[in-house]
Amino acid sequence: MTTLSETVCQITGADSVELGKEIQSLWSGYGVIQCAELRTSDDQGHRRTVPVVVKHIDISSARTNPRGWGSETSHQRKVRSYQVEKTFYECFSRQCNQLCLVPDFIAAHEKPDEGGWVIVLADLNALGFDRRKSEVDQRDIQTCLAWLANFHATFMGEKATGLWPVGTYWHLETRPDELAAMPAGPLRQSAEQIDHRLSGATFQTLVHGDAKVANFCFSDDDRDRVSAVDFQYVGRGCGMKDVAYFISSCLSEQAASRQQDALLNFYFQQLQIAVTARAPGVNFSDLEGEWRELYPFAWADFCRFLSGWSPGHWKLNAYSDQITQSVLDQLRRK
Ligand SMILES: Nc1ncnc2c1ncn2[C@@H]1O[C@H](COP(=O)(O)OP(=O)(O)O)[C@@H](O)[C@H]1O
Ligand SMILES: [Mg+2]
Known part of the structure; x- marks a missing residue:
């Protein structure tokens, strides 16, 4: 059997690799994300060391025993998510510039029969983006919103071949179990309509799909930039999905309610600058008009998932209820 070090050497062309500290274990212990050093030497014999992070999952041994894995749907969603992440880094990540920084892609590999990924x-730690935050201040929030605006502008109109046709980890079609677990009522009845409004938007881009604070890497030296990681749920979508979910990941209900307009204004200001630079053919006022209308739909869509997945979740609060209600009222009036 090939070891992880051998695989890493094969795919990167390194002479040797020294696996280092584990950052986190993945997928019920079937994988890890860990630091490593690649060692290479050039034609003149100069040795070079490259600090890397290896995200590694191997489910080939576990596949024969699917019990205790959750449902088949959840298993398939996970498998697809690693294929998508690999495709994003291989085929899309190079388009991200300094304003929506992502880690440089070095190499990737999929084992036969969806058995695992490297x-x-x-x-990013070696580049100074070594801070992870659970509490963020106004400047951090703005830096992340600017990242999102630049990412959305970069991929405006992207077909997303090889990624999720509809991005985010809570997309309705990939969450039948959670829909079935939802309490009966108007949100459940309107789940499809809400999804259709978002998927039917004229302006589609790539959404990160899991843009919570924990997936941003901060730098103390460069507070105006962040790098995002974790592209397992990247796919086509309206940018408001990332914005609503990001806000829900870092603000209390009172703060989200109080700051909503200011944060959306900031995001759209950044989006305008970014679209001018990266997608100049796009009519920005049409884009802004459409996406502002869809902000509550994106929030209600996420609440639909939460209320099936974790009914008492703290994010299902008065602010969420009020937004969701406004969406349901709009749909009823149609
Ligand atoms: N290229 C990288 N450089 C430094 N740290 C990283 C890098 N990629 C991931 N990490 C760290 O590892 C954590 C887990 O990685 P992630 O891809 O988000 O895995 P998971 O899908 O399990 O959340 C991230 O939150 C980040 O702190
Ligand atoms: Mg993560």
Whole structure:
């Protein structure tokens, strides 16, 4: 059997690799994300060391025993998510510039029969993006919103071949179990309509799909930039899905309610600058008009998932209820 070190050497062309500290274990212990050093030497014999992060999942041994894995749907969603992440880094990540930084892609590999994945990326810690935050201040929030605006502008109109046809980890079609677990009522009845409004938007881009604070890497030296990681749920979508979910990941209900307009204004200001630079053919006022209308739909769509997945979740609060209600009222009036 090939070891992880051998695979990493094969796919990166390194002479040797030293596997280092584990950052996190993945998928019920079937994988890890860990630091490593690639060692290479050039034609003149100069040795070079490259700090990397290896995201590695191997489910080939576990596949014969699907019990205790959750449902088949959830298993398939996970398998697809690693294929999508690999495709994103291989085929799309190079389009991200300094304003929506992502780790440089080095190499990746998929085992036969969807048995596992190895993704080798530049180590962001070595580039100064070594801060992870659970509490963020206004400046951090703006930096992340600017990242989102630049990412959305970069991929405006993207077909997303090889990624999720509809991005986010809570997309309705991939969450039948959670829909079935939802309490009966108007949100459940309107789940499809809400999804259709979002998927039917004229302006589609790539959404990160899991843009919570924990998936941003911050730098103390460069507070105006962040790098995002974790592209398992990247796919086509309206940018408001990332914005609503990001806000829900870092603000209390009172703060989200109080700051909503200011944060949306900031995001759209950044989006305008980014679209002018990266998608100049796009009519920005049409884009802004459409997406502002869809902000509550994106929030209600996420609440639909939460109320099936974790009914008492703290994010299902008065602010969420009020937004969801406004969406349901709009749909009823139609
Ligand atoms: N290229 C990288 N450089 C440095 N740290 C990274 C890198 N990629 C991931 N990480 C760290 O590892 C954590 C887990 O990686 P992630 O891809 O988000 O895995 P998961 O899908 O399990 O959340 C991230 O939150 C981040 O802190
Ligand atoms: Mg993550």
